[in-house]
Amino acid sequence: MALTIEEAIDWIHSRLHFGSRPGLDRVEALLARLDHPENKVPVIHIAGTNGKGSTVSYLQAMLQEAGVTVGTFTSPYIESFNERIAVNGRPIADEALINLVERVQPLVAQMDQEEAIAGITEFELLTALGLLYFLEVSVDVAVVEVGLGGLLDSTNVVSPRLTAITTIGMDHTDILGETIEEIAAQKAGILKKGIPAVLGNISDDALAVIDQIANQQQVKAAHFDQEYEVHYRHPDSQWGEVFDFYNEVGKIPELVTPLLGKHQIENAGVAIQLFYEYCQLVKLPFKEKSVREGLKKTLWPARMERVSQEPLVVLDGAHNEHAIQRLTENLKKEFSDYRIRILFSALETKDISSMLSQLLALPNAEIYLTSFDYPKALQLENNYQQLNEQRITVVSLWPFGLVELLEQADSDDLILVTGSLYFVSEVRKLIKKM
Known part of the structure; x- marks a missing residue:
């Protein structure tokens, strides 16, 4: 059969x-x-x-x-x-x-x-x-x-x-x-x-x-x-x-x-x-x-992909330190006038602290740290929030965090979803259904 x-x-x-x-x-x-x-x-x-x-x-x-x-x-x-x-x-x-x-x-x-x-x-x-x-x-x-x-x-x-x-x-x-x-x-x-x-x-x-x-x-x-x-x-x-x-x-x-x-x-x-x-x-x-x-x-989903104009939502699978470096360069060049609200998750096999530190170097960025259902996904109990407790918020369930970010966004906000491509693709599926 x-x-x-x-x-x-x-x-x-x-x-x-x-x-x-x-x-x-x-x-x-x-x-x-x-x-x-x-x-x-x-x-x-x-x-x-x-x-x-x-x-x-x-x-x-x-x-x-x-x-x-x-x-x-x-x-x-x-x-x-x-x-x-x-x-x-x-x-x-x-x-x-x-x-x-x-x-x-x-x-x-x-x-x-x-x-x-x-x-x-x-x-x-x-x-x-x-x-x-x-x-x-x-x-x-x-x-x-x-x-x-x-x-x-x-x-x-x-x-x-x-x-x-x-x-x-x-x-x-x-x-x-x-x-x-x-x-x-x-x-x-x-x-x-x-x-x-x-x-x-x-x-x-x-x-x-x-x-x-x-x-x-x-x-x-x-x-x-x-x-x-x-x-x-x-x-x-x-x-x-x-x-x-x-x-x-x-x-x-x-x-x-x-x-x-x-x-x-x-x-x-x-x-x-x-x-x-x-x-x-x-x-x-x-x-x-x-x-x-x-x-x-050329189409290449989840790489600086704009999936919504109002509010402005961008997906980028910057899944390691080198990719995050390129991402932050783009953000400084293109979005310095925006408040950047970043929904982030990655795999524990990466240097997550370094990736977050690079994102925190953006003065106009706030990070919403979350996890997702995948082997070796980021563990919230590892307390990455201590890198900057004022600018990192822990979101235990990313779909609820995403909806909240979308509801709160105004014309000066960029909502950026980044980190593991596996994570970004999950978020992309949900956004496409909305």
């Missing part, structure tokens, strides 16, 4: 209890049993501490404008689980996902009987499902987002045509290393011998490590502010950003992205350069129209 979609997703989620275990043995064993789809799908592989998701979205939109059939493999999802595996922006159909699950279930059961490859994780399983799907629907290229790190991430089984590293910041230090150089080395693990790469706005200490590995791998790398540049232009009151892009072809002026924040211009720059490199590889015309229209149509 066929599985329902709920049963199929529940089975995938049942692998969550194996946690995150860096290494390629398990995913390689499953892919071998599936006749190695990872070697047959053309891939653009994207790593980075932050900015991966929006870069994937920009690139997918530009490729689609150019007539390319493009698969995307991303995480986490915002509205539906199926978003994680998509073609031309359309999530995998329930029937297709069920079919894939039914095919791999007996293979996983066999693997669980072999100690060396038992316990494939949820993300490893999804990696295999995504690559198999992309092969069977014959995408022209799949844009694959790294899950964690790079070198030992399960997506590092692919045979890429291009790679990219968007940013390097201090995150997942328990797994990737305690210095920026160690983290950079892990991210650079996706660089493959002779395969071109695009590098984002990366600090000098991290870039030195990446460049060393790139040289060892004979990788031709396009650097931010060297082989390509983005120049910010002040937008005319619209929501989003305007910028000029430069590379060896010349200048594309006054590009518009609907995503807010200077870092989104930098992510767009990485995506445009990747699009250019891809066009060079496959002998596709690099057209300004594809760039311009693709950027305009």
